[in-house]
Amino acid sequence: MNLPETTKKRVVIIGAGFAGISLAKKLRKLPVQVVVIDKHNYHTFQPLLYQVSTGGLEPDSIAYPIRKILKRLHNFYFRLATVTKINPELKEVHTDIGKIPYDYLVIATGTRTNYFGNxxxxxxxxxxxxxxxxxxxxxxxxxxxxxxxxxxxxxxxxxxxxxxxxxxxxxxxxxxxxxxxxxxxxxxxxxxxxxxxxxxxxxxxxxxxxxxxxxxxxxxxxxxxxxxxxxxxxxxxxxxxxxxxxxxxxxxxxx
Ligand SMILES: Cc1cc2nc3c(=O)[nH]c(=O)nc-3n(C[C@H](O)[C@H](O)[C@H](O)COP(=O)(O)OP(=O)(O)OC[C@H]3O[C@@H](n4cnc5c(N)ncnc54)[C@H](O)[C@@H]3O)c2cc1C
CATH class of the missing domain: 3.50.50.60 (FAD/NAD(P)-binding domain)
Structure with missing residues (x-):
């Protein structure tokens, strides 16, 4: 993955949902490089999905560009990618656009629908x-x-x-x-x-x-x-x- 070399510690956050975005904001004043990876380049405001399902809202009302949300963070990089594997021994995240080494890794990939085994x-x-x-x-x-x-x-x-x-x-x-x-x-x-x-x-x-x-x-x-x-x-x-x-x-x- 093409990212600038840094002497700072690198924090890789997988997922730009509520959790990933909040954490990236909290890290703004620390001397670290923050890399957020998400398979979409937009953040989804899930509480209003039902409005999109029923035609009350257009999709772009609840899907907001991740880069815009985090644009004020100087230490922040975003990469649109799907994480396929994590190698904890080598401290590497593998994605469909290449791999990236990390010092700290946060997995904030959300949840899936629970069908209770049905x-x-x-x-x-x-x-x-x-x-x-x-x-x-x-x-x-x-x-x-x-x-x-x-x-x-x-x-x-x-x-x-x-x-x-x-x-x-x-x-x-x-x-x-x-x-x-x-x-x-x-x-x-x-x-x-x-x-x-x-x-x-x-x-x-x-x-x-x-x-x-x-x-x-x-x-x-x-x-x-x-x-x-x-x-x-x-x-x-x-x-x-x-x-x-x-x-x-x-x-x-x-x-
Ligand atoms: C229909 C609905 C209504 C809800 N209503 C409310 C409400 O009214 N109030 C409330 O408090 N909560 C509500 N929630 C719950 C709330 O939305 C979730 O708790 C919250 O979104 C969880 O945040 P998160 O960051 O953990 O995960 P998510 O918001 O799910 O974010 C996960 C991110 O990870 C990314 N990702 C996943 N896998 C990969 C991968 N392999 N590679 C790269 N990226 C990946 C996804 O693209 C996504 O952007 C609702 C949820 C739903 C589904």
Missing amino acids: TEIKENAMSMKSVPQALNIRSLMLQNFELADNCKDLEERKSLLNFCIIGAGPTGVELAGAFAELKKHVFPKDYRHLNIDEMEIHLFEGAGVVLPPMSAKASAKARKFLEDFGVHLHLNTIVKGYNGDLVKMDNGQEI
């Missing part, structure tokens, strides 16, 4: 951890609406307009709420000849409440909000499988 759901469901994944949800949603608008068969139309979200944590609740807002305020105007009641939003949660880690008050308020909006809540329900067509619940029901 490979069928992993293969067939959509995830929402990156901008491309959020755009996939948005594209599928709009493609389904276009198909439904031209579909004579009621069952097929209902299937195209059926949205199932597994997990009523913050992400699932936000996404269900955003779909419900589209159903109420946007789609009736855009698809005037569709019966919008054929669109259903189902939210599945293994616990007996929505937003299980939050306070009872927040949870009850979110539940009321979703129910008032017509979201079908399936609490105390584990989704056992999804084959790309049918969602199978542990109580034997299928959607």
